[in-house]
Structure formats: C-alpha cells, structure tokens
Amino acid sequence: EVQLVESGGGLVQPGGSLRLSCAASGFAFNTYAMNWVRQAPGKGLEWISYIRSGGDYTHYTDSVKGRLTISRDNAKNSLYLQMNSLRAEDTAVYYCTSGGGGIWGQGTRVTVSS
Amino acid sequence: DVMMTQSPLSLPVTLGQAASISCRSFQSLVHSDGNTYLNWFQQRPGQSPRRLIYKVSERDSGVPDRFSGSGSGTDFTLKISRVEAEDVGVYYCMQGTHWPLTFGQGTKVEI
Numbered sequence: 411e412v413q414l415v416e417s418g419g420g421l422v423q424p425g426g427s428l429r430l431s432c433a434a435s436g437f438a439f440n441t442y443a444m445n446w447v448r449q450a451p452g453k454g455l456e457w458i459s460y461i462r463s464g465g466d467y468t469h470y471t472d473s474v475k476g477r478l479t480i481s482r483d484n485a486k487n488s489l490y491l492q493m494n495s496l497r498a499e500d501t502a503v504y505y506c507t508s509g510g511g512g513i514w515g516q517g518t519r520v521t522v523s524s
Numbered sequence: 525d526v527m528m529t530q531s532p533l534s535l536p537v538t539l540g541q542a543a544s545i546s547c548r549s550f551q552s553l554v555h556s557d558g559n560t561y562l563n564w565f566q567q568r569p570g571q572s573p574r575r576l577i578y579k580v581s582e583r584d585s586g587v588p589d590r591f592s593g594s595g596s597g598t599d600f601t602l603k604i605s606r607v608e609a610e611d612v613g614v615y616y617c618m619q620g621t622h623w624p625l626t627f628g629q630g631t632k633v634e635i
Contacts, residue, residue, distance in 0.1 A: 445625070447573075455565070455573060455616055457625040471624045505572060511563055511618065512584060514572040 412436040412513055414506050419518030426496050426522070432489040432506030432515055440464075440484035443509030446491050448502035449517075456502075459491065460509070473499075496522045526551045528617055530628035537611075537633055543604045545631045547617035552597050554621070561620030564593055564602045567630075568613040576615075577602065609635065 418430040432444075446459045459480040460469045468480050479492040489506050503517040529548045537543045553560045564577040575584050577593035580600060590605040604611055612635060617628040 454614075454630045455567075455618070455627045457618075457627065460625070469623055507573075510561075510578055510620065511565065511573075511575045512578070514574065516572055 414508075414513055414515035416504065416506055416515040416518035419504065419520045421521045421523065422496055423524050424497060424522055428493045428496065428520060430491040430493065430504055430506075430518055430520070432491075434487045434489065437508075437513070439487040442513075444480075444482065444489045445507045445509065445511070446478075446480060446489075447505045447507055448500075449505070450499075450502045453502075461489070463509075493520070496520075498522050525624055526553075526619055526622045526626050528619055528626050528628040530615075530617060530631050533629060533631055535631055535633045537604075537607045537635060539609060539635060540606050543607050543611075543633065545602045545615055545617075545633075547595075547600045547602070547628050549598045549600075549619055551622065553600075553619050554597065560596065562593075562595070562600050563618045563620060564591075565616045565618060566611075566613050567616065568610075571613075573616065604633075607633075607635075 413435045415433045443462050447457050458471050461480045465482050477495045481490045501522050503519050505517045506515045527550050531546045560580050562580045565573040567573045576587050576591050581593045592603050594601050614630045614632050616630050
C-alpha cells in the first residue's frame with residue numbers, strides 16, 4: 411500500500427523548534443520529489459517547501475526561508491522538516507506530499523503557543 | 525507569486541446535477557517544457573487532500589469519470605457531471621509551474 415505517515419508535531423512555545431518526519435512506504439521514494447504543505451486552522455492549503463528526489467535541490471516559500479529546513483534520507487525512505495524560530499502563524503496541520511501531489515499523508519498538527 | 529483565484533468560493537449543489545468550478549491565474553501556467561502544471565484537489569471533511577486531476581485534464585487513478593478538468597493558459601475549470609453525496613468538501617486548484625507553488629482559496633461544495 412502506498413503510504414506517507416507524518417510524525418513529530420505537538421505544542422511548542424514561540425521561538426522553539428520541532429522536527430517533523432514523514433515515513434514513506436509502498437513506492438520508490440528515492441525517485442520522487444517531495445513537498446511539505448500546511449493548513450492553518452479553518453484555512454486553505456499553503457505549499458511551504460520542496461526537495462528534489464536526490465536531495466540536491468530545495469525550494470521554500472518566503473515566509474519560512476531561514477527558519478524551516480527540508481531534508482530527506484532515501485536509505486530510510488524518510489522526509490524531514492526542521493522547524494526553528496517558530497511563530498504563532500506557523501500553527502497548522504503539516505502534510506508531506508509527493509512532488510506532484512499524488513500522494514498525501516494524514517498530517518501532523520503543530521501548535522505554537524505560550 | 526502567481527495568485528490563483530477560484531470561483532465561486534461556495535457552491536450549493538443538487539444531487540445528480542452538474543457543477544463547475546473556475547480557477548484563474550494571473551500568469552500563464554505553460555511551463556518552458558511545454559506542460560501546464562495545473563492540478564485539482566478534493567478535501568473531504570476531516571480528511572487529507574486527494575488529487576483528482578493533474579496537468580489540467582489528466583484524471584488520477586481511481587477518480588470517477590464524472591470529474592473532468594479543462595482549460596489552458598490562465599483559465600481552468602473542474603466539472604462534476606453528476607454530483608453525488610460523497611463529493612461534498614472543499615476543492616482546490618494548484619499551479620506547479622512557477623515558484624512558489626500556489627493554491628487557490630478553495631471552493632466549498634455542499635448539498
């Protein structure tokens with residue numbers, strides 16, 4: 411079964427850090443580009459980061475540049491999002507998705523609050 | 525950023541009737557490789573998004589053929605030929621041609 415499973419979300423104080431993980435199974439993860447997409451409570455979808463299949467190219471939306479870092483370990487079929495200097499506006503459900511959006515995980519919730 | 529504008533934002537529908545959602549971009553979505561990277565996603569209540577259509581009109585595996593996508597350049601449409609109860613949810617268009625990737629605001633389809 412093709413599957414993406416996110417983990418690592420939780421409650422964190424403003425200025426804090428979290429590391430999200432996404433475990434892939436059922437498909438050739440090392441051949442797929444991957445994205446992180448987030449959805450703030452009651453809001454729409456927002457793309458935030460992309461990584462090429464080999465991990466050699468990344469791209470970010472402006473609001474997260476310098477604070478969030480996408481990475482992957484193809485040997486472990488895993489995608490990551492290191493989140494630093496978190497702000498209240500980063501509160502959202504974070505989804506990992508395949509490059510074209512054909513595969514989505516169930517999401518992991520991040521709440522930034524004191 | 526390429527802004528994606530959907531209309532309507534709310535779409536009351538009648539079971540068995542057709543429905544249509546428009547998505548417009550402020551720049552052409554034709555990529556330098558000749559493809560147009562315009563996708564449509566469905567998000568049912570409480571669920572993750574699911575891709576229905578990619579590259580304007582290509583239907584994903586398992587997507588009922590009552591869903592169809594059309595358009596070119598800057599104007600795109602998602603059509604549901606005969607709405608069923610399971611089609612309730614929010615529909616998003618998304619462009620994958622220009623950085624940053626951007627979504628439309630979403631269209632809420634309700635019976």
